Amino acid sequence: MKLHILLFLLVFTRLGIADYSIGMGYTPKYSDSFNNFDYVNPSAIKGGEIRLSAFGTFESLNPFLLKSLAPTGLTNLVFETLMERSLDEPSSSYGHIAYKYILAENGLSVTYYIKKNAKFSNGDDITADDVKFSFETLISKDAHPQYRIYWADIKTVKVLGQKSIKFIFNKKNPELHMTIGDIPIFSKKWFEGKKFSDSILDAPIASGPYIVDKYQTGKYIYYKRNPNYWGINEPTRSGMFNFDKIIFKYYKDMTVALEAFKAGEYDFIHENHSKRWARDYSGPNFEKNLIIKEELQHSNNAGIQGFIFNTRKKLFSNKKVREAITLTFDFTWSNKNLFYNQYRRCESYFSNSELSADEKPTKLEIDLASELLIPNYLVRDKDYSFLNTEKSIRNNLYEAKKIFDSLGWDVRDNILYDTDNQPVEFNFLLAQKGFERILAPFAHNLKKLGIKLKYRTIDLSLYQRKVDSFDYDMMVMSYPQSQSPGNELIAMFHSSSSDKKGSYNLAGISDPNVDKLIEKIIYSNNRDKMIVASKLLDRILWNDYYLLPNWYINKHRIAYFDKFIKPKNLPKYYEPLNYILKTWASK
Incomplete structure (x- = not known):
């Protein structure tokens, strides 16, 4: 999504503007020393599992290709970016894998600095070389063309040191140093002995809170918490990703999927079909208040x-x-x-x-x-x-x-x-x-x-x-x-x-x-x-x-079994699945 940028000067250097956060047209809501986002519960207990449904099938564990389908949840659970988006501001990002950036005074380059403790799921440090490899792979002809379009104004990338990387622009672009923060980072070891363009069914090596546990294409995929997740104590992860296990079961027919939900085969559903919402969300589990039917307001x-x-x-x-x-x-x-x-x-x-x-x-x-x-x-x-x-x-x-x-x-x-x-x-x-x-x-x-x-x-x-x-x-x-x-x-x-x-x-x-x-x-x-x-x-x-x-519709229609704890505050700008996986917890 778009991130317009107006940087508010906190630290001046000869190189340009150094900062931890980015906002468009306003001062970012959270300070550099913030502890957690307002839409999370920082005291949430981690544990338990959540079972969800997905539609259709998947063919690959590589979500960045044009010609293959990746499983639901893979991008948001397994991969991370340099910056973390805030869900209660129109357009703000905060340092996650990166701890700061410096925008050149002429606006034609930005340098990102990577946290010393940032690691991939295999234990390797995340380095500037990994960021460069990720970027160059995503803008290659083998990747989905959306990435080449999105970052078309980036001229070149230079590794300055093990933990610093500079992006040089073709021309001034007020949002570009913010959209660079959206680059998903992965290790080149993921592709050792393989071509990126192949449909890869090996588990990704990335930095997210979850790793792929097991799967059967077109049937299910299990994600489990990485016990050595590097970012668990970061403010951009406080109170987030609280389930030990996240399971997606695949269905070919949405009517069958709904009946499976009502029977207890999975725990949460986001409904986008008006007739089903009006007529089909009933039955013994609703009458016993085991399933809660709810409409969540949003400002999207x-x-x-x-x-x-x-x-x-x-x-x-x-x-x-x-x-x-x-x-x-x-x-x-x-x-x-x-x-x-x-x-x-x-x-x-x-x-x-x-x-x-x-x-x-x-x-x-x-x-x-x-x-x-x-x-x-x-x-x-x-x-x-x-x-x-x-x-x-x-x-x-x-x-x-x-x-x-x-x-x-x-x-x-x-x-x-x-x-x-x-x-x-x-x-x-x-x-x-x-x-x-x-x-x-x-x-x-x-x-x-x-x-x-x-x-x-x-x-x-x-x-x-x-x-x-x-x-x-x-x-x-x-x-x-x-x-x-x-x-x-x-x-x-x-x-x-x-x-x-x-x-x-x-x-x-x-x-x-x-x-x-x-x-x-x-x-x-x-x-x-x-x-x-x-x-x-x-x-x-x-x-x-x-x-x-x-x-x-300006509401999200959801139903779920009464087995979860929700934060007190809703974000303003969010999709329900992403919000729930990020912020809910098991009772």
Whole structure:
């Protein structure tokens, strides 16, 4: 996630600014001498186990490859980074493997200093050579391309000493020395005698609180606490990772997984399916209060979820076609009849956030567009017409038909034909069968216009390969955002990622005006200016109909057996699984 940076000067040296923490646009909440984060219980007793579910399968214990699936939990439990993110601040990091950094006065390099006690799970010290090896491996062609995109502004890396390493930048980037702190660190001994690009089933050698105990691909994976974990007494780990054992059991079907949970096969579930949440969380264990059903509030920037139009496909290269198809989705009906009125419609690429553009453009947006030479006609009202709940779907379908008529498309024998006399039809790529009930009414409305929507659920491995190679017409995708979006926007929406396999630019967006705004967001060191650029980016993306907006919820729906102790304070910005594994403990 993005980490914008405004450094507050604590120590001045000839080299630049030395510090332990980083925050964007504010003084970090916690001092250099803090003992623990406020959302943990520093007195939590360590022990016990937690059993969880995972969907699909896994093929490799290497989570950094493009062409293989890694098990759930591996990245957050086994690997660590130079800095630790705070979950109760918009964008702050604190020294973890590193004890400080020095940003050069010219902003073109940063030096990180590694703690003397930081060690890998095999007992080896973590050195600057390990950090350099990790970075260079992750930006190599064998790794997932997201890393090359994320750290594209890093020119080179120099090892200064056993415990110090310098990153040199191509150009000034206000967030880059913070995102460097997100590099997962691992030992080169993990890959001895093997190629990084191979699907590796040997346990990683990293520095996290857990190590892989045992596994069976596609069935389960057990993580156990590293009894010699180096960081147990660090303030960035106080009250965290309290379970001795964490177990993930894999299921192919979410309905089967829920029944297994209710029967006591595992202990915690995060529900993202409204129908199941409304109707299926009942039974003897609920009646006896053995299972607790709860909704946790959060302040996350919800970003946007939607049906992605793959604009690389001829059908969806025309914005008017995308607009017409967007008009056919009846959210009001779906929310009432399918979602039990649990959701809100996404009205922005930054839903539930101050970064969301208003319907009318502000003068600041107009001035920014002028500064960046973005045409005036793009700075127009956000098109909310299809969101109007006062209009019936009949009116929306009529508007869609008018668009197709204007394109010269015509209906014959209840089939819509384009100007090339080709029937209009497309495929929807699915990995979860539960989504089929949502597509059924969408397909029904499309059929009224003579359009055929085809969909079926496929194996998760095949699904991932199709996504990575952009082999789909339409698919559902969620773009969560942080409170300070930045480098990750390149992978999502920038022209440079539109044809990079494995990128998150699933719509194939390639627009120089979008590029200008993303770069303005990334390189801004003023939060107010970043917000204006984000609003204008939101406006332009929204009005180009790259996706059909779905819905979001500002709560996490969870259920769990009453066998855990929770901290008193919730964080503000968090995902439930990560929060629970970090902060809960056994009774």
